[in-house]
Amino acid sequence: MKLISSESVPVRTPEDIVAVRQAVRRKAVKLGFGLVDQTKVVTASSELARNTLDYGGGGIVQLEIVESERSKSGLRLIFEDRGPGIPDIDLALSDGYTTGAGMGLGLGGAKRLSHEFEIWSKPGEGTRVSILRWK
Amino acid sequence: MSGPKSKLAEILAKREGDITSAWLELQAKDLKALSASEQMDTARKSRQFMDALKSASREGNLEDIAAVHWNPVRELLSDLSAGRAKAGYSPVETASFVFSLKQALFNILREEIANDPAALADAVWQTTLFIDKLGLFTMEAFQKTREDVISRQQQELLELSTPVVRLWENVLALPLIGTLDSSRTQIVMQNLLDAIVATRSDYAIIDITGVPVVDTLVAQHLLKTVAAARLMGADCMISGIRPQIAQTIIHLGVDLTGVITKATLADAFALAIRRSGFAVTKGGKEAKETNEEKRSAAGAI
Numbered sequence: 001m002k003l004i005s006s007e008s009v010p011v012r013t014p015e016d017i018v019a020v021r022q023a024v025r026r027k028a029v030k031l032g033f034g035l036v037d038q039t040k041v042v043t044a045s046s047e048l049a050r051n052t053l054d055y056g057g058g059g060i061v062q063l064e065i066v067e068s069e070r071s072k073s074g075l076r077l078i079f080e081d082r083g084p085g086i087p088d089i090d091l092a093l094s095d096g097y098t099t100g101a102g103m104g105l106g107l108g109g110a111k112r113l114s115h116e117f118e119i120w121s122k123p124g125e126g127t128r129v130s131i132l133r134w135k
Numbered sequence: 136m137s138g139p140k141s142k143l144a145e146i147l148a149k150r151e152g153d154i155t156s157a158w159l160e161l162q163a164k165d166l167k168a169l170s171a172s173e174q175m176d177t178a179r180k181s182r183q184f185m186d187a188l189k190s191a192s193r194e195g196n197l198e199d200i201a202a203v204h205w206n207p208v209r210e211l212l213s214d215l216s217a218g219r220a221k222a223g224y225s226p227v228e229t230a231s232f233v234f235s236l237k238q239a240l241f242n243i244l245r246e247e248i249a250n251d252p253a254a255l256a257d258a259v260w261q262t263t264l265f266i267d268k269l270g271l272f273t274m275e276a277f278q279k280t281r282e283d284v285i286s287r288q289q290q291e292l293l294e295l296s297t298p299v300v301r302l303w304e305n306v307l308a309l310p311l312i313g314t315l316d317s318s319r320t321q322i323v324m325q326n327l328l329d330a331i332v333a334t335r336s337d338y339a340i341i342d343i344t345g346v347p348v349v350d351t352l353v354a355q356h357l358l359k360t361v362a363a364a365r366l367m368g369a370d371c372m373i374s375g376i377r378p379q380i381a382q383t384i385i386h387l388g389v390d391l392t393g394v395i396t397k398a399t400l401a402d403a404f405a406l407a408i409r410r411s412g413f414a415v416t417k418g419g420k421e422a423k424e425t426n427e428e429k430r431s432a433a434g435a436i
Contacts, residue, residue, distance in 0.1 A: 109387035
């Protein structure tokens with residue numbers, strides 16, 4: 001997989017989540033994503049950006065345009081925070097589980113809305129979630 | 136004490152007129168695009184500012200512009216920044232008011248202490264620090280005015296963007312546009328519940344055609360609003376669910392089965408009309424003619 005371009009957007013305030021969504025939509029449009037794919041990746045980014053802010057205490061989003069060996073292009077989003085981390089990732093991924101006031105569907109939903117999903121988290125160090133959607 | 140600090144104050148007192156005219160000239164160069172009245176206004180403010188500066192520097196310390204002696208100077212600067220922010224000046228144009236004074240002061244300092252390079256360097260350094268502080272203060276005031284404008288606009292937008300519309304005798308519609316965050320949801324819910332009570336409506340339609348992204352937070356807010364409307368005795372429907380939104384909601388795993396949802400506002404309206412016992416029929420002359428044609432056609436067969 002080849003990295004074509006990369007851009008980062010900070011997530012510090014609720015307004016930043018809107019900025020993330022807009023940046024993701026711009027990239028998706030640029031890559032020629034259809035309306036359904038655009039909506040899926042933008043919605044996933046909204047969920048993960050809100051997690052970064054609400055549970056990670058803010059962080060940064062890396063927006064990357066990548067290309068596979070078969071020159072298929074995709075959009076990879078990496079959300080990183082230095083928050084408290086997730087002690088039990090499987091539990092966090094299960095639908096309906098939340099430590100906050102939300103529906104407990106965001107993390108699992110983001111996974112289902114993406115083609116590839118990776119999560120790394122260590123209590124006390126932070127969390128990094130990476131999603132990828134191919135065109 | 137005859138330090139560089141007092142040197143600047145001394146020169147301000149002694150050469151005020153020269154400094155002011157040099158400063159005005161420099162400003163005129165910076166603000167060429169201004170109209171005559173704006174230039175006159177700037178000149179008047181500059182003179183007021185020099186007056187305030189002179190008296191403040193006589194009594195106060197140049198290093199501490201937050202002190203009480205500097206109140207008039209700070210007030211003048213705040214007014215000027217606020218005025219320029221509102222009038223749409225750029226930050227550079229606003230800051231140039233103070234920063235152009237620097238060059239005027241340097242020129243006069245050079246004339247006054249030409250024979251003592253060390254003292255000149257000290258005085259120049261002192262002046263730089265002083266003007267920079269005033270410049271930062273100007274920018275802060277400018278920023279604050281801008282932020283006030285933005286937050287006021289946000290408030291206005293909040294009010295503007297959540298109208299409750301009455302579609303029929305007991306049918307309300309709430310067309311939502313844009314991002315649905317927590318504070319907006321609060322207002323939306325409040326407006327809708329108030330309107331349900333005021334119009335004694337049985338049906339409320341929340342239309343999300345204008346909401347670009349429905350994530351779990353938006354879905355949660357919608358479900359809460361629907362539940363609240365139900366508690367008030369109104370049936371609440373959600374319309375404007377486009378294909379891409381429907382697919383995304385499914386993947387998210389949000390359960391909307393308890394809510395009546397429709398693709399378009401028209402569909403939801405038709406359902407509300409039907410449920411409240413009304414029927415929509417085609418009327419008028421044209422419709423009658425078409426009906427007669429049909430009838431005669433049927434008779435011919």
